[in-house]
Amino acid sequence: MKQMIKVENLNFKSDNNHILKDINFDIYKKDFVGIIGPNGAGKSSLIKCILGELEYTGKITINGKVGYIPQHDDFEKDFPITGSEVVLMGLYKNKKILKGFDDLDKKKVKELLNLLDIEYVFDRQVGKLSGGEYQRLMLARAVIFDPDILVLDEPEAGIDKKGQELFYKVLERLQTEKNMTIILVSHDLSMVFKKTNRVMCLNKTLHCHKSTKEMTAEDLKILYPDSLEMLVHVENKVKVVDRND
Numbered sequence: 577m578k579q580m581i582k583v584e585n586l587n588f589k590s591d592n593n594h595i596l597k598d599i600n601f602d603i604y605k606k607d608f609v610g611i612i613g614p615n616g617a618g619k620s621s622l623i624k625c626i627l628g629e630l631e632y633t634g635k636i637t638i639n640g641k642v643g644y645i646p647q648h649d650d651f652e653k654d655f656p657i658t659g660s661e662v663v664l665m666g667l668y669k670n671k672k673i674l675k676g677f678d679d680l681d682k683k684k685v686k687e688l689l690n691l692l693d694i695e696y697v698f699d700r701q702v703g704k705l706s707g708g709e710y711q712r713l714m715l716a717r718a719v720i721f722d723p724d725i726l727v728l729d730e731p732e733a734g735i736d737k738k739g740q741e742l743f744y745k746v747l748e749r750l751q752t753e754k755n756m757t758i759i760l761v762s763h764d765l766s767m768v769f770k771k772t773n774r775v776m777c778l779n780k781t782l783h784c785h786k787s788t789k790e791m792t793a794e795d796l797k798i799l800y801p802d803s804l805e806m807l808v809h810v811e812n813k814v815k816v817v818d819r820n821d
């Protein structure tokens with residue numbers, strides 16, 4: 577299996593605060609990896625190191641292009657711009673927007689919006705989209721240039737359960753139809769356990785990185801010692817019970 581990301585002896589400090597300590601892991605093609613950990617565990621910092629946005633020590637090797645959906649996007653929703661123009665910004669980073677797009681660009685955007693089940697937002701003003709539609713539009717913008725690796729930092733904020741189900745469905749589609757490797761930071765443990773094939777438990781150091789099926793209650797107890805009501809132990813395997821179930 578092709579190795580997409582290799583992280584060796586990664587350390588990140590800020591003002592002598594050790595935020596990430598001695599992190600080592602590999603991620604392979606078509607992995608769907610969930611990164612979990614409590615607030616302040618260093619999940620976003622790890623993502624930013626992978627993206628080259630922070631100065632760290634150690635070595636990170638990346639094989640391929642990376643698409644990214646940040647935790648808080650700075651997009652101005654009231655800006656008068658259509659769904660298709662937002663997606664094309666992901667392709668050209670503003671350069672071509674003033675000149676206009678060609679038919680090939682438009683065809684590509686249409687196909688992608690179709691794959692994400694939001695073909696109808698093509699001509700719609702961004703400010704008029706629902707939270708779930710907007711979230712999938714941001715996904716379209718992040719993957720329009722066909723990245724090999726897609727990184728998402730807590731994409732589910734503000735989206736209801738149905739919107740989330742749809743979102744995870746289209747993520748799975750990207751993984752199978754476009755062979756994408758996906759890395760997802762999330763606090764939604766029930767979704768992580770349903771959808772990913774590997775899980776990283778992070779709290780400054782990497783407590784474990786293993787197949788989702790092999791995760792044990794002990795692995796989670798290290799991260800969430802005070803939240804055991806969320807966990808049901810099934811033959812020492814973990815089932816995360818959704819609070820809404």
Ligand SMILES: Nc1ncnc2c1ncn2[C@@H]1O[C@H](COP(=O)(O)OP(=O)(O)OP(=O)(O)O)[C@@H](O)[C@H]1O
Nearest residue numbers: 590591595613614615616617618619620621622630
């Ligand atoms: N660039 C930075 N400079 C200084 N401190 C930082 C920087 N980035 C993050 N931190 C600190 O590092 C710690 C980890 O933050 P980070 O955002 O990576 O955690 P997280 O696991 O993503 O948290 P959350 O789940 O709350 O989003 C926090 O204490 C944060 O204040």
